[in-house]
Amino acid sequence: MIPYKTIIEINRDSKQPVYIQLTNQFIDLIKERTIPPQTKLPGTRTLSGLVGLHRKTVIACYEELEMQGWIVSVPKKGTFVRKDIPILQQQTWDDKTVPRTGNKIGFAFKSNPALDRKPPQDSVDGYMYVNDGVSDERLTPVKELSITYRKIANKKHTLKYLNYGTTYGSPELRETLMCYLNETRGLNITKDNILITRGSQMGMFLTAQLLVEDGDYIIVGETNYSSSDATFEFAGAKLLRVKVDELGLDTHHIEKLCKTYKVKAVYTTPHHHHPTTVTLSAKRRMHLLNLAKKHHFAILEDDYDYDFHYNHAPILPLASHDTCGNVIYVGSICKTVAPVFRVGYLIAPKAFVDECAKLRRYVDRQGDAILEMTFSNFIKDGSLDRHIKKAVKIYKARRDLFCELLKEELSDYLSFEIPKGGMALWVRLNKKYSWNTVKDVAKQQKLIISEWQYYDAANTKHNAIRMGFSRYNEAEAREFVSRFKKTMRIVDEQGGA
Numbered sequence: 001m002i003p004y005k006t007i008i009e010i011n012r013d014s015k016q017p018v019y020i021q022l023t024n025q026f027i028d029l030i031k032e033r034t035i036p037p038q039t040k041l042p043g044t045r046t047l048s049g050l051v052g053l054h055r056k057t058v059i060a061c062y063e064e065l066e067m068q069g070w071i072v073s074v075p076k077k078g079t080f081v082r083k084d085i086p087i088l089q090q091q092t093w094d095d096k097t098v099p100r101t102g103n104k105i106g107f108a109f110k111s112n113p114a115l116d117r118k119p120p121q122d123s124v125d126g127y128m129y130v131n132d133g134v135s136d137e138r139l140t141p142v143k144e145l146s147i148t149y150r151k152i153a154n155k156k157h158t159l160k161y162l163n164y165g166t167t168y169g170s171p172e173l174r175e176t177l178m179c180y181l182n183e184t185r186g187l188n189i190t191k192d193n194i195l196i197t198r199g200s201q202m203g204m205f206l207t208a209q210l211l212v213e214d215g216d217y218i219i220v221g222e223t224n225y226s227s228s229d230a231t232f233e234f235a236g237a238k239l240l241r242v243k244v245d246e247l248g249l250d251t252h253h254i255e256k257l258c259k260t261y262k263v264k265a266v267y268t269t270p271h272h273h274h275p276t277t278v279t280l281s282a283k284r285r286m287h288l289l290n291l292a293k294k295h296h297f298a299i300l301e302d303d304y305d306y307d308f309h310y311n312h313a314p315i316l317p318l319a320s321h322d323t324c325g326n327v328i329y330v331g332s333i334c335k336t337v338a339p340v341f342r343v344g345y346l347i348a349p350k351a352f353v354d355e356c357a358k359l360r361r362y363v364d365r366q367g368d369a370i371l372e373m374t375f376s377n378f379i380k381d382g383s384l385d386r387h388i389k390k391a392v393k394i395y396k397a398r399r400d401l402f403c404e405l406l407k408e409e410l411s412d413y414l415s416f417e418i419p420k421g422g423m424a425l426w427v428r429l430n431k432k433y434s435w436n437t438v439k440d441v442a443k444q445q446k447l448i449i450s451e452w453q454y455y456d457a458a459n460t461k462h463n464a465i466r467m468g469f470s471r472y473n474e475a476e477a478r479e480f481v482s483r484f485k486k487t488m489r490i491v492d493e494q495g496g497a
């Protein structure tokens, strides 16, 4: 007789119903062969007496086990463990050291070094983080957006959007974006040129997957947005790196490379080059477009921070001058409003948009139709423009203060140009010091510098990183600079380097 009384343990404090606890323990005992196939189980009255549970609980447990196919009840004979229970590897029921799930892996899978990157960490209270340039979540118009979202979700005609829909994204948002982007960015597109994505990153991923065949050449900056490097390398591309100076990507270098290599695409962030923040000059813009036309390559224009320009109006994208269908333009509201709202767009010739829409289906069946309609309203009623106006004013003041503080307090250690836009500075550390040492000391000051390795993929030893300023109000900026200053003093006391 199996010692049910000793092996069944019920936790009365658990939130799990007692009959489920009992069922799960029976399943384990059956799987482990502690109760072998075809064993007759005690009657419900007997078992309830043995384990001290109400008979109804035992009945519910037996019904659940029978429904799941572990036991079978034979009229007038009793309840039996089924004889066709699959054989699992033996494990003694009292072996608590063997994890049931966890790190053991029972299958092979592909892993690609292009994707190797430390996953982002959760932020810890009291710590400050050197970031790449992100919006201040406290400025996000959450209330306004949630009122619109609720209103739309409650409308009767919205019901149809709760079902599976188009992979192109909300027709309303496509229509709204068509007008908005034509008006604000000088584009000349129709709805057919727009695919709604979950953010710029999805646009880049779809583009890379559809453009690149193994070994194709993609041109990127010598310094470049590291996730785009990874996206292209994951698709099988070989990267060719071109110089970046104070006028942006060196298009003469691109021209030279085109003489040797069959270039498939050039990835660029012309508004503010990522990471150095410089704007691609007008002359180079035209040169790049002419090269694309001549050599039949695509330009993937990532306009990640179009809305944030402080010295003059934003510069129109390359896409607005593209007459030959070379530019694939990606953007999003993730930087403008908040990264959590995964709404972006890919703008390209219709045939390419159609192909992207087909591929997207197999990555992410569709977007969040209600959220997309919410943003459609948010753009149409002028709320997005109002939000941008407010944020630009605040971020400009933050940029000015941050630059002033760094100059005053840290000019012995750091140098930078004041960026004309965006949300970050490109800060060079005096060559005497290394970020590797600085980041260790900074951590003791509760200042985390985590991304420094990703800014120099070409190993040019520029010793620079991006330092986001937009997320810090005045008090926070002062605290940030003070922690940095303390860090550098300690580094000096310890002998520098």
Ligand SMILES: Cc1ncc(COP(=O)(O)O)c(C=O)c1O
Binding pocket: 132, 198, 199, 200, 201, 202, 225, 269, 274, 302, 304, 331, 332, 333, 334, 335, 339, 344
């Ligand atoms: C240059 C650049 N491109 C694209 C992205 C991704 O943006 P999204 O959140 O719209 O996917 C980022 C995000 O940090 C970025 O810095």
